[in-house]
Amino acid sequence: xxxVTQIPxxxxxxxxxxxVLNCSFTDSAIYNLQWFRxxxxxxxxxxxxxxxxxxxxxxxxxxxxxxxxxxRSTLYIxxxxxxxxxxxxxxVNRGAQKxxxxxxxxxxxxx
Amino acid sequence: xxxxxxxxxxxxxxxxxxxxxxCAQDMNHNYMYWYRQDPGMGLKLIYYSVGAGITDKxxxxxxxxxxxxxxxxxxxxxxxxxxxxxxxxxxxxTHDANYGYTFGSGTRLTVV
Numbered sequence: 001x002x003x004v005t006q007i008p009x010x011x012x013x014x015x016x017x018x019x020v021l022n023c024s025f026t027d028s029a030i031y032n033l034q035w036f037r038x039x040x041x042x043x044x045x046x047x048x049x050x051x052x053x054x055x056x057x058x059x060x061x062x063x064x065x066x067x068x069x070x071x072r073s074t075l076y077i078x079x080x081x082x083x084x085x086x087x088x089x090x091x092v093n094r095g096a097q098k099x100x101x102x103x104x105x106x107x108x109x110x111x
Numbered sequence: 112x113x114x115x116x117x118x119x120x121x122x123x124x125x126x127x128x129x130x131x132x133x134c135a136q137d138m139n140h141n142y143m144y145w146y147r148q149d150p151g152m153g154l155k156l157i158y159y160s161v162g163a164g165i166t167d168k169x170x171x172x173x174x175x176x177x178x179x180x181x182x183x184x185x186x187x188x189x190x191x192x193x194x195x196x197x198x199x200x201x202x203x204x205t206h207d208a209n210y211g212y213t214f215g216s217g218t219r220l221t222v223v
Contacts, residue, residue, distance in 0.1 A: 043214040
């Protein structure tokens, strides 16, 4: 059974810092991995999608990496801003486009 | 583009009542999903559909039913509401494995 774990559960950093969120998964047989952002009381917004054949994807200040063999992905946020405060979820696609989610990391950027 | 539209946004049910959560997408996606999110937890898959007329169970299907008569609509039915079904429900859709998911804004359901 595929399990996805995100550490830490919560993270608080001062504005301007670079930071890394971690995601690990137990079964390396995945199609792709996605990172989402969730604001309080809102739905999920897709940030980055990494196919199983890719090593990383970048969008603006965000960079996501994927190491299938070790079952790990990281989301790097450069020059953090208060507007980056949200919960970040990673999810792996294990077939039929079904996603298995981690519990999320609640990120707070302090001005 | 409307994307994925969920109704209602909020609902309070009494134990034993029934209701249908509506989900519609206008992107011609074949794949549609229902997830629930409990406080402090990730999302768990309830049911999914790979096309009109085809549905299958996810990780936590007990107490729910779905149908997919059209590409656009994927309603979720709760027949006998129980307090354990208090949660936030999200509908999502995608084109295929090369595309990201689009999520609706969610339905917050409380069963009392």
